[in-house]
Amino acid sequence: NGLRSLRPPRSRRPRRNLIKEGRKRDTGHRTAPLRLLLQATNSGDSTTSPPSSPPSPTTAMSRRGDWVYENNGGTCVAIAGADYCVVAADTRLSVGYNILTREHSKICELADKCVIASSGFQGDIKALQKNLAARELLYQHQHNKRMSCPAMAQLLSNTLYYKRFFPYYAFNVLGGLDSEGKGCVYSYDAVGSYERTGYSAQGSGSTLIMPVLDNQLKSPSPLLVPARDAVTPLSESEAVDLVKDVFASATERDIYTGDKVEIVVINKAGTRREYIELRKD
Amino acid sequence: ATPPSPAPAEPRSSSDERNQSRINPSRESMDASAAAAGGGDGTQRTLNPYVTGNSVIAMKYKDGVIMACDTGASYGSTLRYKSVERIKEVGKHSLIGGSGEFSDFQEILRYLDELTLNDHMWDDGNSLGPKEIHAYLTRVMYNRRNKFDPLWNSLVLGGVKKGPKGDEKYLGMVNMIGTHFEENHIATGFGNHMAIPILRGEWREDMTFEEAVKLIEKCLLVLLYRDRSSINKFQIAKITTEGSTIYPPYALKTNWGFAAFENPSKGAVGTW
Numbered sequence: 001n002g003l004r005s006l007r008p009p010r011s012r013r014p015r016r017n018l019i020k021e022g023r024k025r026d027t028g029h030r031t032a033p034l035r036l037l038l039q040a041t042n043s044g045d046s047t048t049s050p051p052s053s054p055p056s057p058t059t060a061m062s063r064r065g066d067w068v069y070e071n072n073g074g075t076c077v078a079i080a081g082a083d084y085c086v087v088a089a090d091t092r093l094s095v096g097y098n099i100l101t102r103e104h105s106k107i108c109e110l111a112d113k114c115v116i117a118s119s120g121f122q123g124d125i126k127a128l129q130k131n132l133a134a135r136e137l138l139y140q141h142q143h144n145k146r147m148s149c150p151a152m153a154q155l156l157s158n159t160l161y162y163k164r165f166f167p168y169y170a171f172n173v174l175g176g177l178d179s180e181g182k183g184c185v186y187s188y189d190a191v192g193s194y195e196r197t198g199y200s201a202q203g204s205g206s207t208l209i210m211p212v213l214d215n216q217l218k219s220p221s222p223l224l225v226p227a228r229d230a231v232t233p234l235s236e237s238e239a240v241d242l243v244k245d246v247f248a249s250a251t252e253r254d255i256y257t258g259d260k261v262e263i264v265v266i267n268k269a270g271t272r273r274e275y276i277e278l279r280k281d
Numbered sequence: 282a283t284p285p286s287p288a289p290a291e292p293r294s295s296s297d298e299r300n301q302s303r304i305n306p307s308r309e310s311m312d313a314s315a316a317a318a319g320g321g322d323g324t325q326r327t328l329n330p331y332v333t334g335n336s337v338i339a340m341k342y343k344d345g346v347i348m349a350c351d352t353g354a355s356y357g358s359t360l361r362y363k364s365v366e367r368i369k370e371v372g373k374h375s376l377i378g379g380s381g382e383f384s385d386f387q388e389i390l391r392y393l394d395e396l397t398l399n400d401h402m403w404d405d406g407n408s409l410g411p412k413e414i415h416a417y418l419t420r421v422m423y424n425r426r427n428k429f430d431p432l433w434n435s436l437v438l439g440g441v442k443k444g445p446k447g448d449e450k451y452l453g454m455v456n457m458i459g460t461h462f463e464e465n466h467i468a469t470g471f472g473n474h475m476a477i478p479i480l481r482g483e484w485r486e487d488m489t490f491e492e493a494v495k496l497i498e499k500c501l502l503v504l505l506y507r508d509r510s511s512i513n514k515f516q517i518a519k520i521t522t523e524g525s526t527i528y529p530p531y532a533l534k535t536n537w538g539f540a541a542f543e544n545p546s547k548g549a550v551g552t553w
Contacts, residue, residue, distance in 0.1 A: 067431070067457070067458065068426060068429070068458060069458075070458060070460065072460060093460075093462055095460070098473055098474070098477075100454075100460075100462055100464075100473075101462045101463075101464045103464075104462050121458075121460075122459075122460045122461070122462075123419075123423050123426065123458050123459030123460050123461070124459075126419075126459075126461070127423060127459070166427075
């Protein structure tokens with residue numbers, strides 16, 4: 001009889017509750033639907049009334065959504081030029097209507113020609129940036145060279161999608177120089193879809209900044225054939241001035257943006273950093 | 282008969298709202314959340330804090346870091362424990378203060394014990410500084426959050442350690458989901474709303490110990506008056522290069538002699 005003989009006789013096996021099993025299994029840490037992510041963005045700090053339906057796996061998920069994510073605010077911007085890239089982010093860390101600290105950096109230099117700026121949930125941002133920095137170090141050891149910006153772009157996308165069912169609540173902007181020394185900017189959503197562009201804004205002030213960048217940088221339509229270069233013809237100092245202007249404007253209307261803006265400029269010579277004061281209210 | 286359902290949760294406006302004790306943690310809410318969280322496999326995770334500690338306030342001063350909190354732990358709206366020590370030393374260079382679920386704080390102290398013991402056993406002349414312990418705690422809190430099994434605390438980590446630029450003071454905070462940052466002054470829980478504005482206005486770089494104590498007492502007094510779960514029994518701790526000192530608990534002088542309190546029914550006889 002083979003394996004059949006090893007099973008206890010039918011009468012002694014415990015009765016399975018097929019109804020309970022029929023319900024979708026709660027697989028714990030592997031699944032936290034995008035709904036949680038959206039809850040964190042939408043509900044913000046208003047009183048969310050609990051759902052009145054009886055306890056079911058879906059309600060459990062939404063209840064977990066009450067505390068697993070939080071939006072620490074902030075805005076990130078990046079602009080690519082012919083031979084430089086500007087990446088900037090404000091330094092305010094908030095939660096609800098509180099400011100936790102005015103001097104918190106959202107920017108991480110992953111490689112000598114590659115810088116990431118992220119906004120969203122700070123716990124996830126730090127973990128993500130740490131993860132990428134560790135992978136970059138491994139890459140260095142294995143390939144005897146630093147990671148290029150396009151390679152890091154793909155790695156970031158894969159890292160984000162890896163957690164597709166319990167996402168990193170991080171809205172990223174990757175900026176740097178590609179292998180030819182031209183500026184490149186990659187813009188991401190929370191689950192890893194990305195695109196190389198000439199400029200991008202992410203975070204709480206992105207809706208305020210993006211239209212201004214569209215107007216000022218006059219990006220060519222991606223539908224044109226032959227494809228036109230999206231990098232801006234502006235000079236480095238003009239691009240930095242534009243970044244300062246957009247942040248000052250976003251600070252006026254977005255409560256999560258302000259305090260200071262950290263501007264990182266990457267070019268052939270290396271990387272330089274400057275801090276500009278913003279309104280603190 | 283089933284007990285009445287608990288009062289709806291208070292509006293959540295900040296992460297530390299999570300640390301505030303729920304009104305009357307009832308068995309029903311525990312059962313409901315346990316059943317829902319358990320799903321098919323019957324495992325349960327605590328999703329509500331039960332015995333909670335109040336705010337912790339800390340700031341850097343000239344010689345090091347000073348930290349203070351009250352010695353109470355509440356069970357919902359009951360002030361259940363009144364002599365609880367919520368600031369502890371960690372290794373030679375740091376102090377940890379915890380608000381939120383007290384049993385989770387004790388668990389964290391056990392983790393830190395293991396960490397410092399292992400560090401001590403290396404016997405290589407190195408010791409863990411506040412920055413390292415902060416980084417360790419951040420990882421612990423974040424990873425527990427990833428497993429949907431959080432340690433329901435807001436932790437304050439302060440200390441002084443010799444670094445390349447001389448004695449480096451360090452003060453940072455981690456909350457239950459892993460949000461962490463470093464600042465010159467920190468407050469958790471209600472302190473975030475009431476003590477931080479005072480600290481932002483009056484904190485200066487080189488305060489002496491006496492000035493720092495005065496400032497912290499000002500914050501503790503505001504919390505005593507306005508936070509209903511705070512009690513009039515406080516502990517102050519300091520850490521400098523010489524070492525750490527946790528002072529015995531003491532009470533602050535309060536003033537209730539306002540005309541409106543003296544004769545409350547003056548303008549409306551029959552009121553209480």
